[in-house]
Amino acid sequence: MSEQELPPQYITASNDLRSDTFTTPTKKMIEAAMNASIGDAVYGEDVDTVTLEQHVARMAGKEAGIFCVSGTLSNQIAIRSHLYQPPYSILCDYRAHVYTHEAAGLAILSQAMVVPVIPSNGDYMTLEDIKAHYIPDDGDIHGAPTRLISLENTLHGIIYPLEELVRIKGWCLENGLKLHCDGARIWNAAAETKVPLKQFGEIFDSISICLSKSMGAPMGSVLVGDAKFIKKCNHFRKQQGGGVRQSGMMARMALCNVDDDWRGKLLYSHKLAHNLAKFCQEKGIPLESPADTNFVFIDLRKAMMDPDVLVKKGLKYNVKLMGGRVSFHYQVTEQTLEKVKLAILETFEYAKQHPFDQNGPTKIYRSESTEIDVEGNAIREIKTYKY
Numbered sequence: 338m339s340e341q342e343l344p345p346q347y348i349t350a351s352n353d354l355r356s357d358t359f360t361t362p363t364k365k366m367i368e369a370a371m372n373a374s375i376g377d378a379v380y381g382e383d384v385d386t387v388t389l390e391q392h393v394a395r396m397a398g399k400e401a402g403i404f405c406v407s408g409t410l411s412n413q414i415a416i417r418s419h420l421y422q423p424p425y426s427i428l429c430d431y432r433a434h435v436y437t438h439e440a441a442g443l444a445i446l447s448q449a450m451v452v453p454v455i456p457s458n459g460d461y462m463t464l465e466d467i468k469a470h471y472i473p474d475d476g477d478i479h480g481a482p483t484r485l486i487s488l489e490n491t492l493h494g495i496i497y498p499l500e501e502l503v504r505i506k507g508w509c510l511e512n513g514l515k516l517h518c519d520g521a522r523i524w525n526a527a528a529e530t531k532v533p534l535k536q537f538g539e540i541f542d543s544i545s546i547c548l549s550k551s552m553g554a555p556m557g558s559v560l561v562g563d564a565k566f567i568k569k570c571n572h573f574r575k576q577q578g579g580g581v582r583q584s585g586m587m588a589r590m591a592l593c594n595v596d597d598d599w600r601g602k603l604l605y606s607h608k609l610a611h612n613l614a615k616f617c618q619e620k621g622i623p624l625e626s627p628a629d630t631n632f633v634f635i636d637l638r639k640a641m642m643d644p645d646v647l648v649k650k651g652l653k654y655n656v657k658l659m660g661g662r663v664s665f666h667y668q669v670t671e672q673t674l675e676k677v678k679l680a681i682l683e684t685f686e687y688a689k690q691h692p693f694d695q696n697g698p699t700k701i702y703r704s705e706s707t708e709i710d711v712e713g714n715a716i717r718e719i720k721t722y723k724y
């Protein structure tokens with residue numbers, strides 16, 4: 338896919354592999370925004386916002402949806418709206434974004450204890466993993482009973498097997514637990530498996546459906562669920578300062594891509610990721626997890642590769658990286674794929690002479706880019722962070 342047609346003043350994401358959050362609005366989206374509705378969305382009067390909410394809810398087979406300015410807000414108000422009367426706990430994967438990257442929202446907004454689980458298969462929690470960590474509400478006053486399970490699909494780019502989701506759902510129903518999905522990349526799972534969003538909607542009580550990752554919108558998510566639940570989410574959204582006014586421009590930009598060939602765009606990014614994963618396998622470069630969709634997680638620790646060296650090698654080839662996670666999206670060019678292969682291979686070879694024993698896992702997500710020049714193209718340094 339050729340580089341997206343963007344106005345010259347816009348920074349291109351064609352060489353940005355730090356995250357699919359770096360996708361940039363296209364000219365078509367910006368032109369659409371100029372014709373967006375301008376009602377006050379807090380009063381439910383913005384036509385494009387309501388259209389987006391209803392459209393995404395319908396796709397997911399849910400009664401209602403609510404536009405949130407971020408996936409973090411969407412996740413946190415969803416989980417809070419499912420919970421009553423602490424003490425209680427939430428069970429999730431130890432890598433879950435709601436646990437690792439939402440600034441302790443579960444503790445602060447939901448006053449919840451979190452039980453982070455390391456999947457026994459290394460990739461995704463099975464029902465057996467959940468049962469082994471579930472805290473029953475059996476009257477024992479020492480415990481914080483499990484009230485909700487939060488799953489991520491995809492997580493680390495890994496697709497959750499549908500049959501496992503169905504097993505977990507059945508058990509949640511038997512035990513009166515709520516099931517939330519952080520669907521920051523649910524579109525990627527749907528595109529790769531051809532499972533319609535509606536089928537995920539039948540499994541989860543709520544889904545945070547991000548528009549700002551691989552779907553390319555500048556911001557936002559639509560949280561979907563039953564009407565009574567979404568009404569309560571609206572209450573918490575307002576409390577958390579997420580009641581936005583003329584959000585029609587953002588909604589209209591998101592609708593551009595939701596109504597476009599989003600599957601084709603996402604499958605293109607998956608093809609690039611699969612190509613890189615195959616390359617790494619051929620060169621003996623270890624991966625942390627299967628590259629099911631748009632992410633390739635290089636196992637830096639196993640390869641004793643220094644993340645800072647990898648980032649600098651990336652900049653040498655004018656490719657932006659921020660650690661071992663290589664994130665593809667539809668705006669990445671095939672030229673960038675070939676360049677990142679060179680950066681990774683050079684870092685892998687360098688590690689053989691200069692093994693890097695990182696003291697603890699590198700934050701594969703976080704970085705800070707410094708000294709962006711006025712054109713926004715030549716980032717001279719990207720710092721990575723350690724846990």
Ligand SMILES: Cc1ncc(COP(=O)(O)O)c(C=O)c1O
Pocket residue numbers: 358406407408409410412434435489519521522547549550557
């Ligand atoms: C898995 C996952 N969930 C939720 C979020 C939060 O989304 P946002 O950055 O819009 O708050 C992200 C990050 O973008 C994410 O990667």
Ligand SMILES: C[C@H](O)[C@H](N)C(=O)O
Pocket residue numbers: 355356357358434438702
């Ligand atoms: C982790 C970070 O918050 C962002 N969700 C990303 O995937 O880059």
